[in-house]
Amino acid sequence: MTETKKHQIVIAGGGSAGIATAASLLKRRAGLDIAIVEPREEHYYQPGWTMVGGGVFVKEETCRSEASVMPEAVTWIKQAVRGFDPEVKTVDLADGTRLAYDLLIVAMGNRLAWEEVEGLEETLGKNGVTSNYRYDLAPYTWELVQQTRKGRALFTQPPMPIKCAGAPQKAMYLSCSEWEKRGVLGDIEVEFHNQGGVLFGVGDYVPALMEYIERYGVDLNFGSNLVRVDGAAKTAWFATEDGEVERTFDMLHVCPPQKGNAVVAASALANEAGYADVDQHSLQHTRYPDVFALGDCSSTPNAKTMAAARKQAPVAAVNALAQLDGKPMAAQYDGYGSCPLTVENGKIVLAEFGYGGVLKPSFPRWLLDGTRPSKAAWKLKANVLPSIYWNAMLKGREWMAKPVGMA
Known part of the structure; x- marks a missing residue:
């Protein structure tokens, strides 16, 4: 007989979006009965993997124990989610347990579909084949960059949507920067193979990127x-x-092809593309009002970045509480995403934009012009953002991320 347990709020996924949302909820209303379902013992700061592949960070800087980031007031269920039944408001776990909820928040990330490239899985981590999209492989990227002195280097980008649309070319720029520094860039043919038709989806940032494309040949x-x-x-x-x-x-x-989370895609929560079908502003499910979703598993048409999750978490928290209280949605997400494009070691083009490609700069242009490469943006990514992630975002401290009301 299946055992059923009940929690007021169940959060499926203890990654960046799930932990941040739990923290935001508890900051607003202590005493909530929240369960987070997450089987992993490790928690990763994934934006740091680009820097690992560029020789700036070591991989251990981007990993902490899940226990260290789990809010003390939540119940951590160390299981994998097996399925959702939003009609009866339950979540099925891998061990056969069933969780009932008043409100569900889905934050399970997307799926890296390595298997869609024939022969790729067998050669990852050897034969000169690497990817910054995996914790264990990012150091191999830096190893290859150091070893390569001549020949041909290929960098790939699959069809959208993907996690951090700029990451494939970030790896290329940092590699070229190192080869330029060592005086070997002229002996290396660098090719960028992008399934899309443009270098970057927001045109304001393309001129600066093209300067580096030409500089690096x-x-x-x-x-x-x-x-x-x-x-x-x-x-x-x-x-x-x-x-x-x-x-x-x-x-x-x-950069591997990417799909909707398999469990989400197989459930009634998914749209045709396999992502949790939510309103792009409120993050509330389009068919099940007691379900919210955010982060890389959701259908919101924004850039799938850590910065997006940082802005979405407070919105999800505010609106989840409104739903519990029987009130209208009170906060909206504007599609904000940020992509710090590491165009060389020491300089970044800080792309910040929302729905429709509208620029959403966090700083006045006189202080930091995100459309131009700057040392200030590099310092922000290398020295400031990791601390904001570990000590603010995951703790419910919403520095520059406070939600705004519905229009």
Whole structure:
């Protein structure tokens, strides 16, 4: 017989979005009965992996124990979610337990679909094939950058949506910056293969990025999608409008294709694309008012970044409490996302934007012009943002993230 337990609020996922939302809820209303369902013992600061791959951070700086970030007042259920039944307001766990809830918040992230590129999983971490999208592989990126002195380096970007749309080219810029510093860049052919048709989705930032594309001599290939890898043969194949293109390589940095979370996608919560179907402003589910979703598992059409989750968590918290109280939605998310584009070691183009590509700068232009590379933006990413993540976002301290009311 299935055991059923009840909690006032169940949060599925103890990653960035889930922990931040729990912390925001408790800051507003101590004493809430909140359960967080999360099987992992480790908690990662994923934006740091780009810096690990660029030799700026070591990977251990980006990982802490899940226990250390879990709010003391919540019940941590160390299980995986197996399914959702929003009709009867329950969550099924891997051990057979069923959780009942008054309100559900889904924050389970998306899925890195490595298997969609033939031969990729077998060669990751060897044969010059790497990715900053995995904690264990980001150090290998830096190892390859140090080892490479000539030949061809390929960097790939799959179809959208992906986690941090700028991350594939961040890896490329930091690699080129190091090769330029060592005086070997002229002996390395650098190619960027992007399935999309533009370098970056918000045009205001493209001119600065193109200056670096030209400076580093990068060969841009749009409409080019990685479909197969033979690591031993150091060969990759790309699907293009003109057919399949074969390229040999000495280094290959891969951004994996990405899908909706498998459990979410298989549930009644999902839209056709496999993401939790929510209102893009309130984060409330379109069919189940006692369900909210945020972060990379949700259908909101924003850039899937840590900065987006930081802005979404307080909105989800405010609106979840309004729903519990039988009141109208009280806060709205404007699509804010941030992508600190590491164009060289020591400088960043700080892209900040909302729905529709509208610029959403956090600082006045005279202090920090996000459309131009700056040392100030680098210091923000390298020295300030990690501390904000661990000590503010995950603690319910909403510095520069306080929610605004519904229009």
